[in-house]
Amino acid sequence: MTDAQESRAVNLDINGKLRRFDIDDPELPGWIEEHALGSGGYPYDDKLNKEKFEKQLEKLQIELVKVQFWLKATGTRLMALFEGRDAAGKGGTIFSINAYLNPRSARIVALNKPTETEAGQWYFQRYIEHFPTSGEIVLFDRSWYNRAGVEPVMGFCTPEQYRDFLKAVPRFEDTISDEGIIFFKFWLDIGREMQLKRFHDRRHDPLKIWKLSPMDIAALNKWDDYTEKRDLMFEKTHKKETPWAIVRANDKRRARLNVIRHILLTLDYEGKDKDAIGEIDDRILGFGPKFLK
Template sequence: MTDTTGQRIVTLEIGGERRSFDIDDPHLPDWISDRALSSDGYPYDRKLDNDRYETELRQLQIELVKVQSWMQKSGERVIALFEGRDAAGKGGSIFAVRAYLNPRSARVVALPKPTETEAGQWYFQRYVQHFPTRGEIVLFDRSWYNRAVVEPVMGFCTPKQHRHFLNAAPVFEKLIVEDGIHFFKFWLNIGREMQLKRFHDRRHDPLKIWKLSPMDIASLDRWEDYGEKRDLMLKETHTPHAPWTVVRANDKRRARLNIIRHLLQSLDYEGKDAASIGEIDRRILDFGPKAFR
């Protein structure tokens, strides 16, 4: 909400206490900074050491280069979509996956608001035209799952459209998998205080302020509604052929490493080095609705 002075202030209930958060105040309140990493029951009390992160990330990115070479030879296709609340780390995770891949066959798709023409089409139509051809990997920075969470929360679709989507998505995705595409769905999950911290960081960093949209501000007091729609989405669209991979993303470093490990472990490519891939941290990465129990 916006107060009479024009400052963007929201009153939140955190841990049974009512708190006021002014995103325009350059000082981040202690109640946010102290709780950000541990929010939503995050299992670690500190971020992964950066030197360790960089070492492990390089090994995994070498494996990703092998994957791309294998795809070019075999014609295999990959779709990976990244979903999550605003500031969950979708873009950074995609960047870590794609950093050393040939951009000619590793594409990122981040679609804007639908045009009037697109709004009148079959809902999935504008996404299908971006699907991979032989040897391509396509990474969706948000996807058709806008209709599962963002659109119903913000009033951009009707309840009937929302329900129709939840029924149709598993059928649509079965067609994707049956056509031989390797298909991944990642939900990046963050706690409320971590989201507030990241919003605040964006607001006060001149290099990142473009990432903070009016939609982000409008979502501040809709946390519970987002959570309810997320839970319903996971319940209705987590299927054996297209499972949801849920990643605890309060620490971006751990999230990125485990996302890449899951991708690599799921693909049977030439020259696969299991030792370089390592083991997935099951405290960070889980599957489907049970991840929130």
């Protein structure tokens, strides 16, 4: 083991026990493997069967194609943002939604850190530039809520900027709703051991290693800080008009199906097949901070 590898090994307080985690060790610790799926209060003992998942997903994706035709015909605008801890499954969920949509009127927005010019603008300005036009779907892979989590935890904004943001968000999102844009906010929630497992998978998969950033490593000991910021974010920004849909995402399959179901059941589009959509699993998807209590 090199010195660089040794420096990435950390001691983590997991439920009152000190655990050593070395992300560069190709062998996943048994305590992570054993507890990953059930971590964070996840309600199921196993993952959804892959064949069952794929059959259900296809039906939902057919409905999403109908939605896109409806949006185009009516000029309706739809926007959804996806937040969650690193490795929560935001990108994969967005891919499942977007897979069969016409890219001419369905966009994914995943912004890099602000440029010098953007950093001098009104904080929300660079996001507004990507809002949907008539008949369009826009899916944000992370959003302005960076300032509610990663920025204050990692010291990328001042305490005053953080406080001002939490005050401004409800007013900002009221304008989105008042403008007539159909707007969804999703928080994908995972347990700590599941996050560590996914980080480890990324580190040792040559096709996924690009997903593991130095920021992920730096945040390994900041789980409680992120939890505190998450809970305050929900308290300040969960409203009837712009609610947070919270999704237990230790099993990516159940998470993706329920995210899409929620979108479809909310919309009143032509040709809607409720039998194909099915019902929300209320053990997986709920609303507001009480869902995680």
